[in-house]
Amino acid sequence: MRRVFTDTHCHLDSHVFKECLPFVLGSARAKGVERFIVPSVSRDAWGGVLALSKNIGGVTFALGLHPVFLAQHRLQHLLELERLLALSSGSCVAVGEIGLDARIGELASQHEYFAEQLSIAVRFDLPVIVHSVRSHAAVLKALKVGGNSRGVIHAFSGSYAEAKAFVDQGFHLGVGSVICRSRTGKTYEAIRKLPVDALLLETDSPDMYLPTSPSKLGSPLDIIQIYSRLCEIKELNREELSFQIECNVDSLFFS
Numbered sequence: 001m002r003r004v005f006t007d008t009h010c011h012l013d014s015h016v017f018k019e020c021l022p023f024v025l026g027s028a029r030a031k032g033v034e035r036f037i038v039p040s041v042s043r044d045a046w047g048g049v050l051a052l053s054k055n056i057g058g059v060t061f062a063l064g065l066h067p068v069f070l071a072q073h074r075l076q077h078l079l080e081l082e083r084l085l086a087l088s089s090g091s092c093v094a095v096g097e098i099g100l101d102a103r104i105g106e107l108a109s110q111h112e113y114f115a116e117q118l119s120i121a122v123r124f125d126l127p128v129i130v131h132s133v134r135s136h137a138a139v140l141k142a143l144k145v146g147g148n149s150r151g152v153i154h155a156f157s158g159s160y161a162e163a164k165a166f167v168d169q170g171f172h173l174g175v176g177s178v179i180c181r182s183r184t185g186k187t188y189e190a191i192r193k194l195p196v197d198a199l200l201l202e203t204d205s206p207d208m209y210l211p212t213s214p215s216k217l218g219s220p221l222d223i224i225q226i227y228s229r230l231c232e233i234k235e236l237n238r239e240e241l242s243f244q245i246e247c248n249v250d251s252l253f254f255s
Helices: 021-030 043-055 067-072 075-087 107-123 136-147 160-168 188-193 219-236 238-254
Strands: 005-007 034-038 061-065 091-103 128-131 152-154 172-175 197-201
Touching: 005 061, 005 067, 005 219, 005 238, 021 034, 021 091, 034 043, 034 091, 043 061, 043 075, 043 128, 043 188, 061 075, 061 172, 067 091, 067 107, 067 128, 075 091, 075 107, 091 136, 091 160, 091 238, 107 128, 107 172, 128 136, 160 188, 172 188, 188 219, 197 219, 197 238, 219 238
Parallel strands: 005 034, 034 061, 061 091, 091 128, 128 152, 152 172, 172 197
Antiparallel strands: none
16 A cells, blocks of 8 residues: 655745745655645745645645744734635644744744734634744643644654643644654654654755755655654554554644
8 A cells, every 4th residue: 555645844835946846746746745734934925825725736734923934923914814714714724833932032022923823723723833942831831821732843852741741732743854863862752752643744844854965955755754764763563653644634634
């Protein structure tokens, strides 16, 4: 049986893919990566991800305001997000990419946008795609306050205790190229210990990439190597693991 995979987090609207997207998607599909979830980062990006979803089979989208792009956001954009979600009912699979990033400062404003988008997700009964960098405790608190129990902590990097706290809240963890970089460390141990039904595969391409990438750019095709590494870590049957991961994707984004 041919394995089918979903890249649950790839920025296909990036300028990096502008001239080569048909080749990138064709290469990924040839290896079984057939579904692609494209989160957005700002109001100006919403039109692009909508167009990709409309024009390319297997591509779905999420709408959100990313904390790293805080300077581009305006409170009015939150109202526009609600209006667009109402118009996109049934086609938008999540609110995202949203979250907190302690590297960039202006945490009060980050918290305001994050809390409002968590509330919007609850109102529209959508999962959230969460960016959490050096902010796991604050993100978890916000999820609990907002009543959010569906979503994914994208590109998870952290301890087993932090991972389990998110899983106990009802969240999945996005597994990407970080697991291909080391056979030790807290993130490796967290992924090893977590139940398979808590995991999703993602690339965050082109921004994240495999350690073997000469271009230092990622691609949805990287899912295959990430999956192979996950099979080694979990010491599970490859068919059973791929089936369970895809069931996780379906239950979170497409049910």
